[in-house]
Amino acid sequence: RVPIPTLERLATYLRVLLDLNEGGVETISSQEMEHYSGISAAQFRKDLSYFGEFGKPGVGYSVPQLIECIERILHIDQEQPILLVGAGNLGAALVGYPNFRAHRFRIAAVFDNNFVKIGRPFGELVIEDIARLKEVNAQIGAKLAIIAVPASAAQTVADMLVEAGITGILNFAPTVLKVPPHVFVRNVSFLQELAVLSYHVAEGTEI
Amino acid sequence: RVPIPTLERLATYLRVLLDLNEGGVETISSQEMEHYSGISAAQFRKDLSYFGEFGKPGVGYSVPQLIECIERILHIDQEQPILLVGAGNLGAALVGYPNFRAHRFRIAAVFDNNFVKIGRPFGELVIEDIARLKEVNAQIGAKLAIIAVPASAAQTVADMLVEAGITGILNFAPTVLKVPPHVFVRNVSFLQELAVLSYHVAEGTEI
Numbered sequence: 551r552v553p554i555p556t557l558e559r560l561a562t563y564l565r566v567l568l569d570l571n572e573g574g575v576e577t578i579s580s581q582e583m584e585h586y587s588g589i590s591a592a593q594f595r596k597d598l599s600y601f602g603e604f605g606k607p608g609v610g611y612s613v614p615q616l617i618e619c620i621e622r623i624l625h626i627d628q629e630q631p632i633l634l635v636g637a638g639n640l641g642a643a644l645v646g647y648p649n650f651r652a653h654r655f656r657i658a659a660v661f662d663n664n665f666v667k668i669g670r671p672f673g674e675l676v677i678e679d680i681a682r683l684k685e686v687n688a689q690i691g692a693k694l695a696i697i698a699v700p701a702s703a704a705q706t707v708a709d710m711l712v713e714a715g716i717t718g719i720l721n722f723a724p725t726v727l728k729v730p731p732h733v734f735v736r737n738v739s740f741l742q743e744l745a746v747l748s749y750h751v752a753e754g755t756e757i
Numbered sequence: 758r759v760p761i762p763t764l765e766r767l768a769t770y771l772r773v774l775l776d777l778n779e780g781g782v783e784t785i786s787s788q789e790m791e792h793y794s795g796i797s798a799a800q801f802r803k804d805l806s807y808f809g810e811f812g813k814p815g816v817g818y819s820v821p822q823l824i825e826c827i828e829r830i831l832h833i834d835q836e837q838p839i840l841l842v843g844a845g846n847l848g849a850a851l852v853g854y855p856n857f858r859a860h861r862f863r864i865a866a867v868f869d870n871n872f873v874k875i876g877r878p879f880g881e882l883v884i885e886d887i888a889r890l891k892e893v894n895a896q897i898g899a900k901l902a903i904i905a906v907p908a909s910a911a912q913t914v915a916d917m918l919v920e921a922g923i924t925g926i927l928n929f930a931p932t933v934l935k936v937p938p939h940v941f942v943r944n945v946s947f948l949q950e951l952a953v954l955s956y957h958v959a960e961g962t963e964i
């Protein structure tokens with residue numbers, strides 16, 4: 551089991567590596583990784599030794615090889631369809647996010663319950679009626695979903711997602727979801743991020 | 758120094774406690790906290806012992822007392838003004854977030870460089886011209902800011918924020934910011950959250 555802080559760093563390295571790969575860069579040193587990722591060269595070397603040796607002293611690490619390895623560790627070597635529920639402000643920001651494709655995540659469908667919105671274009675998609683969630687996911691086969699609806703609607707939406715076969719939920723609504731034991735929920739709250747930031751600014755400590 | 762995972766849990770407890778306080782609830786047991794926060798009762802008791810005793814066996818913990826204590830630890834017992842740069846989709850979702858006030862954070866001003874948007878209402882605010890950032894913050898005196906602009910503009914905006922006296926930046930743009938040593942940056946990437954979620958779903962492990 552890889553500890554969560556390590557997983558988060560691996561995801562950061564992957565974003566940097568995917569950007570470099572697109573720019574045609576073949577190798578990277580741990581100092582360069584520090585410059586691009588903001589994570590220390592020593593931490594980078596330590597994280598990689600966790601998974602076996604990669605670099606050649608003096609030559610650096612192979613970018614394509616690192617990408618392949620991290621994707622395998624994170625189990626994102628296959629393209630994964632994601633369902634998005636909530637075609638509001640947050641949903642629009644998520645659909646417009648530039649690096650989606652690179653991480654092999656693909657927002658495959660977006661759902662809403664507002665009849666004015668249903669049928670309208672949303673990024674490259676068309677907004678579907680939430681009532682058709684199960685039917686649409688029977689075609690797509692997604693396992694992961696994002697909840698971007700108001701807190702009052704989030705539990706109802708979570709129940710529908712579980713019924714449609716979803717086993718991983720990224721929840722942006724400020725509420726705790728009750729789901730069966732086989733379903734994983736990760737809550738995102740930028741207020742927590744602000745609270746952690748404000749603590750470090752007040753204490754003057756390293757993050 | 759409080760470790761980051763503990764800080765994040767404290768911020769979660771605080772959100773639960775503030776909601777309960779608004780509902781007039783006076784005391785809470787560790788089991789109730791587990792139900793509302795999704796964090797185990799044992800972890801809650803352990804976190805609190807870190808900061809001194811609170812609960813009375815059989816009676817539970819005082820909600821107002823816990824709030825006061827956690828706010829003091831996180832240094833959010835004073836109201837903090839926050840600057841927001843980027844009046845787009847993400848900015849709109851952040852301004853509309855329901856729990857802001859409760860954590861004593863207040864988005865005091867929002868800035869953009871798009872002349873069509875400047876001067877328009879945005880939540881309870883009016884969109885200001887980014888060129889007036891330093892002048893506006895001389896009045897507000899904010900120390901914290903949120904960056905919600907495209908990655909290509911983020912470094913320029915960060916430089917302007919530092920010049921305007923900001924010492925803590927919550928960065929949503931997918932890029933690493935270079936700032937002076939006295940400035941703290943916390944990067945938020947929902948793709949990292951997705952990667953961690955997808956890892957746990959694939960491994961079938963506890964988050």
Ligand SMILES: NC(=O)c1ccc[n+]([C@@H]2O[C@H](COP(=O)([O-])OP(=O)(O)OC[C@H]3O[C@@H](n4cnc5c(N)ncnc54)[C@H](O)[C@@H]3O)[C@@H](O)[C@H]2O)c1
Binds near residue numbers: 635661706722739849
């Ligand atoms: N975690 C964070 O950091 C963070 C940041 C900003 C916003 N948020 C939260 O994200 C959520 C979305 O915010 P927003 O600004 O996009 O809100 P919004 O009102 O702009 O969008 C919400 C959308 O959900 C739809 N909806 C409501 N009930 C539904 C249902 N039962 N089924 C399907 N669709 C439904 C609405 O029609 C609307 O289109 C809110 O819960 C907000 O609090 C979280």
Ligand SMILES: NC(=O)c1ccc[n+]([C@@H]2O[C@H](COP(=O)([O-])OP(=O)(O)OC[C@H]3O[C@@H](n4cnc5c(N)ncnc54)[C@H](O)[C@@H]3O)[C@@H](O)[C@H]2O)c1
Binds near residue numbers: 870887905908930945
């Ligand atoms: N970290 C995450 O989880 C996450 C999620 C979604 C979006 N994002 C990122 O958040 C950012 C905003 O996304 P969005 O969907 O709101 O984009 P958007 O295009 O809707 O909004 C961006 C706003 O920034 C303004 N802007 C551009 N350059 C500026 C400058 N120099 N000074 C001031 N304002 C400027 C634009 O005029 C626009 O109003 C993007 O970088 C996006 O990649 C991050």
